[in-house]
Amino acid sequence: MSTVKEPFILPQALQDQLISAKSWVVLTGAGVSAESGVPTFRDAQEGLWAKYRPEELASAEGFARDPKMVWDWYQWRRELINKVKPNAGHHALAEIEQSADEFLLVTQNVDSLHQAAGSQKVVELHGNIYRNICTQTGRDISDEWMTQHPGSPVPSPHASAAFARPGVVWFGESLPQAAFEQAISALNRCDLMLVAGTSGLVQPAASLPQWAQQQGACVVEINPEQTPISAIADYRLAGTSAQWLPVIAKNLKGKAY
Numbered sequence: 692m693s694t695v696k697e698p699f700i701l702p703q704a705l706q707d708q709l710i711s712a713k714s715w716v717v718l719t720g721a722g723v724s725a726e727s728g729v730p731t732f733r734d735a736q737e738g739l740w741a742k743y744r745p746e747e748l749a750s751a752e753g754f755a756r757d758p759k760m761v762w763d764w765y766q767w768r769r770e771l772i773n774k775v776k777p778n779a780g781h782h783a784l785a786e787i788e789q790s791a792d793e794f795l796l797v798t799q800n801v802d803s804l805h806q807a808a809g810s811q812k813v814v815e816l817h818g819n820i821y822r823n824i825c826t827q828t829g830r831d832i833s834d835e836w837m838t839q840h841p842g843s844p845v846p847s848p849h850a851s852a853a854f855a856r857p858g859v860v861w862f863g864e865s866l867p868q869a870a871f872e873q874a875i876s877a878l879n880r881c882d883l884m885l886v887a888g889t890s891g892l893v894q895p896a897a898s899l900p901q902w903a904q905q906q907g908a909c910v911v912e913i914n915p916e917q918t919p920i921s922a923i924a925d926y927r928l929a930g931t932s933a934q935w936l937p938v939i940a941k942n943l944k945g946k947a948y
C-alpha cells in the first residue's frame with residue numbers, strides 16, 4: 692500500500708493506471724457528503740449517531756419501540772439534506788463517469804447528492820431517504836399520501852396498524868438484492884475501484900473493495916483517516932474527497948481515446 696498526501700499530486704504509476712482503466716467502480720460513504728454539510732455517522736463529537744446508538748435510530752426494533760423518535764430523527768435529516776448542495780467531490784465523480792468507458796457508482800449514501808451532481812449510473816445500496824415504505828409490506832408509499840396524512844409517524848395505506856418508514860436499509864436488514872447484484876457484477880469486471888469517504892465498518896459494503904481486488908482490480912482509497920480498507924488498498928490518498936476527486940477527474944480529462 693502506498694500513501695499519498697498533500698500537495699495532492701498523483702504518483703505517475705497511479706496516473707497511468709487511472710488512464711488505462713477501462714471499467715470503474717466507485718464506492719462512496721458518508722464522508723463524501725461531509726463537505727456539503729451532512730455530518731458523517733461515526734464522528735465522535737458531531738456524528739449522526741453521537742447522541743444515540745445506531746440501533747436505536749436505524750433498526751426495525753428501534754422504530755417499533757419508539758416510532759416518533761425515529762420518525763422525527765429521519766425528518767430532521769431530510770430537512771438537513773434538503774438544504775445542502777453537492778460538493779466538488781460529487782461533481783468530480785459525475786465528470787469521471789463521463790471519462791470512463793464503463794462506470795458504476797455504488798453508494799451507501801441515501802441523500803441523492805450524487806444524482807443532484809449529475810451522476811447517472813448510481814446504485815443505492817442502503818436505499819434512499821426520500822422514499823417511504825410500509826413497515827409491514829415494504830411497499831412504496833406515495834408522496835401524495837404522505838402530504839395528505841401528516842403524523843409522526845404517518846399510518847401506512849397498505850396495512851392496518853402499520854406505518855410509513857424511510858426507504859433505507861436498517862441494521863439487521865438485507866440490502867436490496869437487485870442493487871447488490873448489480874454492484875457485484877460490476878466489481879467482477881472492473882479494473883479500478885475507487886473507495887471514498889467510508890469507514891469500512893458496515894457489511895457487506897465494507898467487503899466490496901477486497902472482493903474487487905481478488906478479481907484483479909486496483910483499489911484506491913480516499914479518506915483523511917485510516918480505515919480497515921487502508922490495509923488492503925493499493926493506494927491510499929490521504930485527504931478529503933473534495934480535495935482528491937477533482938484531481939482524478941482532471942487527470943482523466945487528458946486521456947487519449
Ligand code: OAD
Binds near residue numbers: 745
Ligand atoms: P461513517 O460515518 O461510518 O464513515 C465516514 C468516513 O468518511 C470515515 O472513515 C471518515 O474518516 C471519512 N470522512 C470524513 N470526512 C471526509 C471527507 N471530507 N472526505 C472523505 N472522507 C471523509 O459512514 P459510512 O462508512 O458511510 O447506513 O457508514 C456506512 C453506513 O453506516 C451508512 O450508510 C449508514 C450507517 O449505518 C445507513 O444509514 C443505512
